[in-house]
Amino acid sequence: MKRTTQLRRILEQGGPGTVPGATDCFTARLIEQAGFPAVYVTGGGTANTYLGAPDIGLVTLNELAGLVERIADAVSIPVIADCDTGFGGVANVRRTIRAYERAGAAGLHIEDQIFPKRCGHFEGKTVVPARDMCYRLQAALDARTDPDFLIIARTDARAVEGFDAALERARLYRDIGADAIFVEQPRSVEELRRIGQAFPGEVLVANMVERSKTPLLPTAELAAMGFRIILYANAALYLGAHAIREGLAVLRSAGTTESLLDRMMTFGERQQLVGLDRADAYERDLAARVDRRAPAPNGQ
Structure with a gap:
């Protein structure tokens, strides 16, 4: 099953729920090993x-x-990725969607800040006019080739124009x-509750x-x-840094x-996580298969 389809089915069942973020393949594998059904590639953490x-x-x-491509190759669970503002105008957005599809992402979120953007929890953000974001969003929808590829629209207007404007x-x-x-x-439990009330039955993301x-x-x-997707974008980064x-x-x-x-992962646990046993087993199997079909000449 395609991981885009896998993510859609998880969402239909009310999940994935908590989705931790990763900035490298090693952390992404730890997230998968911990049993989370999806992993998030965080732009800020990157x-x-x-x-x-x-x-x-930057x-x-x-x-x-x-990075999305490497992480998608390292894990078997769906990858949801940050793509900031789409990296430019509508032509850039189209290129971004195609690049993320090729990289193996199951979905992404695109936001309505100006380019270049700032972290969603920084002060001093600026958003583009709503119509400009609609152009970005339509370009993203037009560009995807897989209808199951999830496109999440993010608004940063709460900090700039107020909560009602963001809704x-x-x-x-x-x-x-x-x-x-x-x-x-x-900025409050009440605001989170109002988002849910404003969009009953929709797929909602909380950060x-x-x-x-x-x-x-x-x-x-x-x-x-x-809320069906709850991002903990940098929890692993904070835990690891501490x-x-x-x-x-x-x-x-x-x-x-x-x-x-x-307090440390063991040497053996580290090799197990990155698949040394599978790599070694593959080499042994390959050698055995080749040797059976093409025995080495005498003396070699």
Whole structure:
């Protein structure tokens, strides 16, 4: 089954629910191993890890699409990806959709900020006129070749024009044909609840950003409000950074990692996660099959 179709079926059943973000294949495999039904490729986290830079629109189409391709190749679950504003005008949006389809994404979200954009939870954002976003969105819908490829319309207008204006934009984007709605940065439980009430039965996205603008709510509570995709875009990044920082401090002071062994993945677990056993088994099988069909000449 295509992973685009797989994602659609998961959504029909009310999920996927919690979708953690990854900025590399190793983390994506950990997310799959933990049992999550989908993984998210975060643009902000990619800027942080790939460039060591803030999320201010520095990551390019080729850089993000390349990461999506590698992650989609590394896991078997659907990949939902950030594509910022589509990286330019409507021609750029069309190219972006095709690149993400080729990369193996099951869907993406595109937003209504100006280009270059800023992180959805930063101050100082600017949104384009709603009609310009409709042009972007229509270009995205026209460009996809797989009708199951999920196109999520994100509005950042809450922080710029207010909550009611954000809902109006979201309704407009839904009417253009977006498969899912993503109102970024709601600032209260009541606002989250109102989003669900405004779009009953629609596929809704919530973005849980720790210690930021939107209150953290359990997935079950958000699902009861109507949210089917709950992004934890950078939870793995925060968790990993905290552990790395603490571990490096110990290594710096003690000169050894011996006291950290019970807090570290083992060498064997690491190789199992990346599939060393499968790679070795394939080489043994290949050699056996070739040797049976083409025995080596005498003396070789």
